Amino acid sequence: MALSVHDPLAPMQVDQSENSLVAEDEIQNGGLSQAKSIIQISERLQDDLRLLGLKIKQHEDNLKLITSQKNKLEESILDMQVILGKYHSSTVPKTENEDHSHLESEQKIIENILKHEKSAARIICQLKSHQGTHASYLKLTKDVLGVVATLGKVDDENLSKLLAEYLGLETMLAIVCKTYESVKALEIRGKDGCVDKSAGLHGLAASLGKPLDSRFLVICLENLRPFAGDFAADDPQKRLDLLKPRLPNGECPPGFLGFAVNMIKVDSSNLFHVTVGGYGLRETLFYCLFSRLQVYRTRAEMISALPCISEGAVSLDGGIIRSNGVFSLGSREEVDVRFPKPSLTPNVPQSHIQAEKQVKEMNMKKENLQEDIKREQALLDKAKLNFQRKKEEFVKFIAESSSYAYQHQYQVARDRLTPR
Numbered sequence: 001m002a003l004s005v006h007d008p009l010a011p012m013q014v015d016q017s018e019n020s021l022v023a024e025d026e027i028q029n030g031g032l033s034q035a036k037s038i039i040q041i042s043e044r045l046q047d048d049l050r051l052l053g054l055k056i057k058q059h060e061d062n063l064k065l066i067t068s069q070k071n072k073l074e075e076s077i078l079d080m081q082v083i084l085g086k087y088h089s090s091t092v093p094k095t096e097n098e099d100h101s102h103l104e105s106e107q108k109i110i111e112n113i114l115k116h117e118k119s120a121a122r123i124i125c126q127l128k129s130h131q132g133t134h135a136s137y138l139k140l141t142k143d144v145l146g147v148v149a150t151l152g153k154v155d156d157e158n159l160s161k162l163l164a165e166y167l168g169l170e171t172m173l174a175i176v177c178k179t180y181e182s183v184k185a186l187e188i189r190g191k192d193g194c195v196d197k198s199a200g201l202h203g204l205a206a207s208l209g210k211p212l213d214s215r216f217l218v219i220c221l222e223n224l225r226p227f228a229g230d231f232a233a234d235d236p237q238k239r240l241d242l243l244k245p246r247l248p249n250g251e252c253p254p255g256f257l258g259f260a261v262n263m264i265k266v267d268s269s270n271l272f273h274v275t276v277g278g279y280g281l282r283e284t285l286f287y288c289l290f291s292r293l294q295v296y297r298t299r300a301e302m303i304s305a306l307p308c309i310s311e312g313a314v315s316l317d318g319g320i321i322r323s324n325g326v327f328s329l330g331s332r333e334e335v336d337v338r339f340p341k342p343s344l345t346p347n348v349p350q351s352h353i354q355a356e357k358q359v360k361e362m363n364m365k366k367e368n369l370q371e372d373i374k375r376e377q378a379l380l381d382k383a384k385l386n387f388q389r390k391k392e393e394f395v396k397f398i399a400e401s402s403s404y405a406y407q408h409q410y411q412v413a414r415d416r417l418t419p420r
């Protein structure tokens with residue numbers, strides 16, 4: 001009997017119907033894999049949308065909470081201001097023979113500032129007095145506190161003249177701003193680096209017929225390094241707790257009257273939270289101007305105290321030591337712009353000072369909350385934008401995957417109907 005031998009190298013005979021089944025299986029398996037991929041991508045996109053939706057809800061809740069806190073704070077501020085207003089109205093002097101010398105002193109200082117016709121200080125004083133007339137320039141002075149000479153008061157007229165001479169006219173006429181943004185608003189420069197005389201304070205001065213042609217000083221409180229120590233205990237004026245000078249023998253030098261920075265009286269409105277960092281004028285502006293400048297009764301006593309003078313000193317009879325080893329000699333100079341006398345109104349109760357401090361603190365919190373609201377609103381807007389983009393991506397993907405599914409089903413159906 002003949003044996004049938006199979007040649008392994010001979011081509012295999014495959015049925016055409018088997019080929020069709022294999023092709024169909026491949027299409028189906030490929031379609032299944034693609035379907036799984038579509039489902040995974042779809043689920044991922046839906047997860048992204050869900051997370052973005054939660055972010056939107058979170059920012060909306062934060063916005064509602066912060067806005068509610070701000071509204072309550074505004075109500076509290078209003079209540080406190082009503083109380084303070086009642087106090088001020090109840091302390092208005094009723095006598096006809098009241099001493100108005102402090103008002104005359106302040107007015108005299110303003111008049112002397114206005115005499116410097118080409119000074120920036122003159123423009124600021126005019127704006128502060130007639131803001132209604134220059135409504136378009138309110139933004140210009142929004143964070144401008146005023147001129148150095150108008151922000152502090154000194155009891156003794158001789159000391160006032162002496163401190164004004166020590167600082168010099170340019171510094172006494174310096175403009176004091178809370179923020180650097182306010183400093184930038186005062187002077188606008190073009191692309192060539194030159195001052196734009198039609199904008200900022202220069203533009204206002206030109207419109208008033210008093211162009212600013214020379215330099216002027218501007219002091220930015222938020223850029224000053226404040227006093228880092230403590231305040232004198234239970235002092236409503238928040239005087240700085242500075243160590244008194246000591247001679248080598250340990251004794252305080254004869255004739256020492258105090259530190260100039262503590263001899264300036266600051267209005268209660270400027271004692272607390274003038275800057276964003278919560279500092280007042282004494283520990284920023286006046287500490288920057290005077291530092292630990294010592295005040296003595298006579299020049300002779302001041303000279304005797306040289307071993308313990310490190311940052312300058314003045315004496316009521318006209319002596320000036322500007323720094324260690326630097327003396328000002330010659331006759332005294334009369335500076336017409338000096339610090340005015342303080343008000344002669346009765347001493348303000350501690351409770352009233354605390355109330356004003358609370359109002360300052362609440363206004364600071366309100367400003368911080370307003371910044372928080374802006375930040376949350378920006379985050380909410382960004383989250384909504386991202387959600388919209390992701391939604392559009394999801395809709396586009398669904399449309400494309402639906403088209404693919406239709407084509408795949410059509411291909412499978414066609415293969416099944418094709419004769420084998």
